[in-house]
Amino acid sequence: MSTVRVRFAPSPTGYLHVGGLRTALYNYLFARRNKGVFVLRIEDTDRSRYVEGAVENLIRTLRWAGLEFDEGPGKEGGAGPYIQSERIATYRTHVEMLLASGKAYYAFDTPEDLEGMRKKQEKLQVAVRDYRRAMDMPAEEVQRKLAAGTPAVVRMKMPSGETIAFEDIVRGVVEFSSDGLDDQVLLKSDGYPTYHLANVVDDHQMGITHVIRGEEWLPSTPKHLLLYRYFGWEPPRFAHLPLLLNPDRSKLSKRQGDVAVEEYRNKGFFPEALVNFVALLGWNPGDEREIFTLEELEKEFTLDRVGKSGAVFNADKLNWMNTEHLRHKPDAELLELTRPFLAGSGITDVPDSYMLDVIRLLKERVERPGEFVTTGIYFFRDPESYDEQAKKKHWKPETASRVRQVLSAIGDLASFSPGDIESAVRTTATALGIGAGTLIHPLRLTVTGVALGPGLFELMAVLGKETSLRRIEKGLSALG
C-alpha cells in the first residue's frame, strides 16, 4: 500500500479560521495515524484577495497549534513549489491539454453577459448555459479574438446525461447528475487558474491520496472527478467533514463571535485546549473520554468516527476545556505563560517564588493565564476600593473594633504561616465570643477589596505580614 499523503490547502486571507484549524487538524491526525505525509499548500490564485504576510502568519499559527507540516512552503519535499501562484505554468500546460482534447473551450463572455444569464436563469427557473455559444464559434474566430487580446476564460465541457458517483469516506455514496453542473471556469482571464483546476492538478502532482476537506466542497467534487477523468488520472479518496456552525446553525463566520485562531491565542486560550476542543467537533473516541493531548489524538483518530452533521462552536465548553488543560499544566509553565500579562499590566519586580505562590492559590479559580493578574490583582496592588455588596454584608458598626483586636493579635505573630494566622484569628474570635467567619469576612475585604478568592490564611501568608497589616489598617480607616 502506498504512503498516505494528505494536504491542508488554505487560501491566505490573513488569519487562520477555526474551521480551517479543524480541517488542518484532521488532516494532520490522519497523516500521523497512518504514518503518512502532511502537506501544506497555499491556494493564492485569487490576486484580489492577496494579504501581505498572510502565509507567514498561517504557518506561525499552525505551529502554535502544534500542527507541524512535513512538506510545504519553506520545507520542500520534492513536490513543490507549494504555493499555487508559483505553479502557473503547470496549470497553463494542463489547460492546453484539455483544449487540445476538446474537453475545454474558450469563452469570451463579459461580466455583463454573465449577469444577463444570471437574471435570465432566475426568471426562467431553469439552468441557462448561454456561454456555450462559444463552443459553436469557428476555430478561426476564436483564434482571431485571442490574437486580438479579447479577454477570455477557459471553461470545462460538462458531459450531459451522466451520473457521477463516488464513495465519500464519511458520507458513503453520493451521486450527481452532470446535467445539473455548469461548465466551470478553469482558467480566469487574468491567466490564473480557479480552485477547481488548481486543486486537481496539484493534488495529482503532489501525490495526494486522501482529500479531507469541509462539506462546502461536496457539490463541486463531481467537477473535480470529471477533471481527473479528462486527464486520465486516478482520483484520490474524498472525506467531506461536517461544517462548524454559529449558534444559529449557519456556517461559522465572523460577526457572530471570534473565528480567528489568533483571537483565541490572544485571549489566552491554550493551543492544547483549542485543538482538543475542535477535535471533538465532529469526531469522538467512542468512549467517554474528552480530554486529549495532541499525541493521544494522533493515536486514536480515525475517519470512520467522524460524524456527518454540523457542529455548533460552543464557547462555554471551550472555556471549560481550557480550565481542564490549565489545571493539568505544571505551575512553572503557567508562570511562563503569565509573564506577558504581568508585563502588560505594568507589574514588575515580582519574584518567581511569589508568582508561583499566586499561581498555586489561584489555579483552581481561573480559566486563563491572564486571570492570574486580573482576578488576582490584589496580589500585586493594595485595594483602591472595596466591594459595596461585601461591605454592606460584612462590615457592621461593631466590626471595626473587632478587626482592631485581631489586627493586634496578628501583629504579635512571630511567624506568619497560614497555621499561625489561623490560630490567631480563631483565638480572637473565641475570646470575643463570635464565630471565626465574623472576623474572616471583614479581614478579607480589607486585604483584597473583594469578597471572593483563596483561603484567607494562605492568602495573607503569601502577601506577607507587612503587606497584610498595612492593608488591614488602611481598610480600617477607609471602611470606618
Place this chain on the structure above:
RNA sequence: GGCCUUAUCGUCUAACGGUUAGGACGGAGCCCUCUCAAGGCUCAAAUACGGGUUCGAUUCCCGUUAAGGCUACCA
C-alpha cells in the same frame, strides 16, 4: 428556484435492530466550607413528523418538514 447534505437533551455527542436512550458543557439543588472556586452527590432535559420493513426500531427504507451548504473569472 435547482442540486447536494444533515436531523438523539439548549449545545457537543454515545448507543453500528433488543439499553431504565449513556456521558460532557451549561442550568437547578444538596454536601463540603471563612468567601469564591474546585471536588462529591442528585435533579430537569432528547430520538423532528408520518408511513413502511421486522417478533422488535434512535438504528434499515420511503415520504414530509426543518436546517445548512453549493449554485462566482472566491476559495
